[in-house]
Amino acid sequence: MSIRITVPSPLTTPGLPTPLQLSINTTNAATELINNSYLTYLVPSETNINLEKAFEGFDGSKPINELIEQRDTLFFDETVDVLLVLKTPWLPRKELDYHLSRISISLEAQVANSSLPGRESPSASESIFSGRLQETKNPFIVEDEDKGAEEEEEEEELPRHVYAMWKMPVLLLRPRMRLHSPSVVFSASASLDPDLWTEPIAPDVGYLTSGMPSGLNLLESFGSDSALNGVKPRLSALRVSRVAPVTRQQDFMTRLRTLPQLSIKIFPVLHTRIRFSRPSTIPLSATIVALLEIDFTSHFNCETLLNDIKLSTPSGIVENLNDAAGLGLPLSCVSHDHITFLYHIKPKQTEANIPRDTSGNLEISISAAVHVVPGVCTPSLSMSWTTAIDFSLPVNPSFGTASESGIQRSHRPTQLSIGSVAQAINHLKSPSAIRPDALPSLEASTNRTEAVVPELGITMSFTAPPHPVHPGDIFSWTVYVVNRTSSERGSNRPPRKLALVAVPKRRRNEVRPIRPPSSSGRRRGEKEIADAVLDENVLHALQKNAVVESTELICLSADTRVGPVAPGACHVTELQFLALREGIVGLDAIRVVDLGSQEHVDIRDLPTMIVEPIAAAA
Numbered sequence: 153m154s155i156r157i158t159v160p161s162p163l164t165t166p167g168l169p170t171p172l173q174l175s176i177n178t179t180n181a182a183t184e185l186i187n188n189s190y191l192t193y194l195v196p197s198e199t200n201i202n203l204e205k206a207f208e209g210f211d212g213s214k215p216i217n218e219l220i221e222q223r224d225t226l227f228f229d230e231t232v233d234v235l236l237v238l239k240t241p242w243l244p245r246k247e248l249d250y251h252l253s254r255i256s257i258s259l260e261a262q263v264a265n266s267s268l269p270g271r272e273s274p275s276a277s278e279s280i281f282s283g284r285l286q287e288t289k290n291p292f293i294v295e296d297e298d299k300g301a302e303e304e305e306e307e308e309e310l311p312r313h314v315y316a317m318w319k320m321p322v323l324l325l326r327p328r329m330r331l332h333s334p335s336v337v338f339s340a341s342a343s344l345d346p347d348l349w350t351e352p353i354a355p356d357v358g359y360l361t362s363g364m365p366s367g368l369n370l371l372e373s374f375g376s377d378s379a380l381n382g383v384k385p386r387l388s389a390l391r392v393s394r395v396a397p398v399t400r401q402q403d404f405m406t407r408l409r410t411l412p413q414l415s416i417k418i419f420p421v422l423h424t425r426i427r428f429s430r431p432s433t434i435p436l437s438a439t440i441v442a443l444l445e446i447d448f449t450s451h452f453n454c455e456t457l458l459n460d461i462k463l464s465t466p467s468g469i470v471e472n473l474n475d476a477a478g479l480g481l482p483l484s485c486v487s488h489d490h491i492t493f494l495y496h497i498k499p500k501q502t503e504a505n506i507p508r509d510t511s512g513n514l515e516i517s518i519s520a521a522v523h524v525v526p527g528v529c530t531p532s533l534s535m536s537w538t539t540a541i542d543f544s545l546p547v548n549p550s551f552g553t554a555s556e557s558g559i560q561r562s563h564r565p566t567q568l569s570i571g572s573v574a575q576a577i578n579h580l581k582s583p584s585a586i587r588p589d590a591l592p593s594l595e596a597s598t599n600r601t602e603a604v605v606p607e608l609g610i611t612m613s614f615t616a617p618p619h620p621v622h623p624g625d626i627f628s629w630t631v632y633v634v635n636r637t638s639s640e641r642g643s644n645r646p647p648r649k650l651a652l653v654a655v656p657k658r659r660r661n662e663v664r665p666i667r668p669p670s671s672s673g674r675r676r677g678e679k680e681i682a683d684a685v686l687d688e689n690v691l692h693a694l695q696k697n698a699v700v701e702s703t704e705l706i707c708l709s710a711d712t713r714v715g716p717v718a719p720g721a722c723h724v725t726e727l728q729f730l731a732l733r734e735g736i737v738g739l740d741a742i743r744v745v746d747l748g749s750q751e752h753v754d755i756r757d758l759p760t761m762i763v764e765p766i767a768a769a770a
Contacts, residue, residue: 185251189240191342191410193259195232197221199530203292203317212296212313226336226418227452227522228326229533233319234259234338236285238408242295242312249289252316254345255408257285259338261322263418266333277337278327283320291316324418336418342408367391419451421522421533426514428541432703438543442470442495444516445710450487452522458483460519463495465541467512471496477626477708477730492710499543510544609637609719610648612744616759621731622766626708628726629759637719647716649747654707654727655754657740704737705761706730715747734763 194217198206206220216237226232236257243251264277296312324336367389375384427443442463448456459482463470473494474480485491497514517536524531615630635648708728717723731737738761741754 185240185243186344186406186408189238189342189408191236191238191257191340191408192216193234193236193338193340193411193414194220195223195226195338195414195416196235197223197525197529199528199532201233201235207294210294216315223416223529225451226324226416227531227533228324228418228420229535230522230531231321231323231534232531234322236318236320236340238291238316238342240314240316242314248293248314248316251344252291253289255288255342256345257288257318257340257342259283259285259320259322259340261324261336261338263327263329263331263334264337264415265329265331266335268332276329278329280325280327280336281322283322285318285320288318291318293317326420334418335415338414338416339412340410342410344406344408420449421452421456422449422520423447424516424518424535426516426539436545438499438510438545440497440541440543442497442514443710444493444495446485446489446491446493446518447711448485448487448489452487452524454486455523455526456485457521457523458485458491458518459521460517461493462517463497463514465497465512465514467509468497468499468541468543471498476624490709490711492708497541510542512541512543513538514541609635610650610717610744611636612755614742614755614759616761620764621761622764623731623734626728626730627761628728631712631714631725631727633714633717633723633725635717635719635721646748647718647721649713649715650717651745651747652709652712652714652725652727653743653745654709654729654739655741655743656707657704657738703732704735705739706732707739713747729761731761731763734765737761737763 196206198221201220210219216239220235223232236259238252238255238257240248240251259281260279260283261281262277262279265275267275294315294317296314322338327334370387370389370392371385374380423446425445425447427445429441429443431437431439431441444461444463446458461481473496477494479491479493483491499510499512515536515538517534519535520533522531522533611634613632615632617627617629621627631652633650706729708730709726712725712727714723714725727742739758741756742758743752743754745752
C-alpha cells in the first residue's frame, strides 16, 4: 500500500500563477484549449526568417499559410527550420504561459518515393528525423487585433485567437533506400500534460477546509524524541489517503488537433566520391594522393557556393593542392559541374624503434550554400563522413606489367557495335604458332581477313590550344562531336549518350612469350629436373631492368559526358589537362563509352603536345 501526503508549499515557479491565484475557470480554459486549438507547420522560404518583421501589422484576417511564403523544394544534407504554429483561443498572458508550459510537441520526417506507374505495391519510405521540441515556455506570440467598440456594434463579435510559434531545426539526411522522385513528409503531434486538466485547480486544493476538526496526529509518538529539541511534529490523518498505482502518464495525455502531414519534393544538389592514388616515385614513398570528386546534379538552376572542404586524419598531414590550380574556396558552381580536388596526404614521422601503424581514418567535411533567391533563400548544406586510408608500401611495385609475367588479358572490343545482330570477329593469330613450317609473309597474306567495322555514325575532332604550354600550366582540348546518322536511318534510334575518358600513356614493354633459360647450373650427381617457370635469376633480371616512368600529363576532366546527341546534331565540350614535365607529351587514347550499350572505342589519333621549358618563356 502506498500513501500520498499533501503538504502546502510556498514555492512557486517564477512568472506562473500559484494554485491560489488560479481560479476554477482555469480548468474550463484547459478544456477550451484542448477542443479549439490547432497545430499547423510549414517551411518558410526565407532562410533565418525574422518573425517580428514577418508578422508586423498582423491582424488575423489572413491565415498563416498565406501570409508566409513557403518552400516548394528541399535539398538533402540541408538543415531547415520548420515553423510550428499553434492557434489557440485567447487567454490572459499568465494563464496562456501556464498552459503552454504543459504542451508537448514532437516532429517526425521521412522520405517517401512516388508510386511507380503500373505497380500496386506501396511506395518505399524511410524515417530520417524524429525529435521533440525541448522548450515550449517562451514562444513567439501574436494576437488578433482587438476591434473597437463601434466595430463590435456593427458586426457580430468574433472569437479572438492567439498564435504561438516555435522554430525546430531538422537535418535532412540521405536515406539508404533507392530514390525515385522522392518527397520529404513532415508529421507533427501535440499533446497536453494530464496534470493540467485531470486535477481541478481550486482554492481548497492542498489545504484543509476551514472549520473541520483535525484528525488523529500520526506523528504523536515522536513528540518525546530528544533529538527534536522539544519540537512536536504533527501530521493529521485527514491528509493521508490511499493512492492506487496508476499506469503510464502517456495514457492520460490528450492529443490536440494537428495538420495531418506536409509533403515537399526533395532532391540532392551534389554527389561526392573520393579515390586514392599512390605516386610512382623512386625511392618509394608512403604518401597518398586523394582525389575528391564533386558532381553537381541537374535538380537546381541557380548558383551554388562551395564554402569549405576539410580533410583531416590523426595519423597524417593533409596538404591542399588546389589553390595553385585556381580552385580556391569559396568556389561558385552551377548544375552539371564536375570538379576534382587533389590533396597530398603524408604519414606522420615516428621514432625509429616505434612501429608505425599504416592504417588510419580520413575525416571529410563539405559545406555549401545554394542561392535559390540570393539574399533571401540560401539553404546551407553540410556533409561529413569518414573513410579508411592505408599508408603501407606495395610489396613488389616494380615487378612489371601483366604482359611481362605471362598473364594475358581477355579480348576487349575496340569498336562500338551499333547493329542489333552481333557480328563475329576473327582474331588474328601468329602464323608461326599455327604452322611453324609455313612462310610467315605468305601465310599472313593469304589467310589474313579484315574484320568489317560497322559504321559508327559519330565523328569527333580534337583541337589543341594554339598558345605554348609550360610545366604546371592547365590547358584544354576542344572536342567537337557530330552525330552523322541520318534522320531516315536513325528514326528508330534514340539520341546517343557518350562518355569521354582519358587513358594515360603507359610504357609498352616487349612481350616475350618464350622464357629465357635459367643461368643456374646443375651439380654432378644431382637429378635432372625441369627448369622453374620463373626462377630467381629471371625474376632478378626483370626487377633490375624495370623502369618506372614519371607521369607526363594529368587529365582534370575525370568523367566528361556528351549528349544526348540526336541524329544530325552536334556537341562541343572541353577536356582539361595539367602538364607536369617538359618535352613531347600525350595520351595513349581517348576512350569513348556508349552509355546505352556500355561498349567503347579507343581514339588514338590525338594531338601531340610540346611542353616548352619555363626558361624559354622568359
